[in-house]
Amino acid sequence: MATSNADSAVSAQSTQQEAPPATVAGPFAGAWESCDGAVSPDECSRYLLIQHGDRICGTWSYFATGKGYEGRLGARAISETKAQRTQVCGRPGSEADTECAAGWQKIDKPLQLCDGKLSDMAGADGPCFADYKRVPVPQDELSALEAEPWLKACLTAEQ
Template sequence: MLLQRGERICGTWFHVASGKEYEGRLIARATSALEARRTHVCGRPGSEAGTECADGWDVVDRPLRLCDGRLADMAGADGRCRADYRAVPASRSGHAALTEQPWVQDCLSTDP
């Protein structure tokens, strides 16, 4: 789930790989209407993060890009957009719960 205020994007991520669940948080900065750069991540150590959120943030420089209404978090080998994620409506309670978290409020208003 991603929230945006101005250029700042803050949110949570989740994926399953090799039978294990990985989840965490991200901070990104929008660079255009269709592109952003992730600047910080944290979560269960694995492919996206090396630092647990309770311990801080990893500084990264990774893309986020909208392509044909889907979200890509990496470019394909040929540079094309590889959009694996599609938008789904967030529940009102899920959105409110994320918005109320202190780290999200800090994220949307200050640099990490």
């Protein structure tokens, strides 16, 4: 029995070492939500972002004209408060023209943090219009995103 318990302990330790690291560690990382104009919580716009060094990758979603839109994004942090989205994919709409099954669409759009909120648009004279508030992330949702092969590839991309 001692060997069996030892084997189980080694197996459990190996599993822990192979698990993806908790990468919700940068200023942009986490869940962000904007419910301005939403009739129900399902209509809120959301970002779920993972940050590893200066790479930021994750998912986005929004609701418009009675339809839900969602997709993926890749970005690079420029500073503690500014990042540039460099790639996106998802249901074609205002955020993306390219379905994720077809690959990434190159973009050049900002992400910015101001007053503890996230902005995904640039102001004409540089002011930050941040309307995404940080919200708690369910651990199972975060773990599922971290396990996605596309996310791992995105976080190691050289773009």
